[in-house]
Amino acid sequence: MSKKDWFVMRPQKAQAYGRPEADGFLVHKGSTAMRDGSPSVKRDREERDRLVRQGILVPDSDPDLYRFSCDHLFSSSSAAGGVIRDGNCSGPQSWRRPSDNKTLKDASE
Template sequence: MSENDWFVMRPQKAQAYGRPEGDGFLVRKDSTAMRDGSASVKRDREERDRLVRQGILVPDSDPDLYRFSRDHLFPSASMAGGVVKDGNCSGPQTWRCSKDGKTLKELP
């Protein structure tokens, strides 16, 4: 699969690549996630903390970021985005196609 077949999300310093897969949303290995994102309520913080405990999210060389140590399948694009952003997220409106910039929501 080429770079153009992936969706990208860039909240603050983080940069993550993902795509719909089966019944979920796959985030690619080496994508980064914010350690401490928005100050608001974080519905996906528990999932993010679980991924840290499991070694799926590991400290990045940038102290503001975590890095995905392997591909990870989330149940939804919104949960994937919430973990990457460290804040609440609408995945269909946030993940953008690498080649044309369209959101998941804009695609057929």
């Protein structure tokens, strides 16, 4: 896939790149995720903590962020977004394609 096929999500200080795959949503190595996002409801916190234990999410040079040490496939764009944002997330509405600013939802219609 070309660079234009990647979508971006930028919650607070984090910046992550991802794209739909046949069996889920792939987040690109080097993307960042919030260590402690502002939403109070954190449905994906358990998944985020598991990724930290497995070394997939590692501390970033910015103490507010984690960084993906490798590409990681999530079950959905919302699951990926929830981990990156550290709070509930509607992936289809949160991921945007930089080339035309379309959301994942709009781009798939």
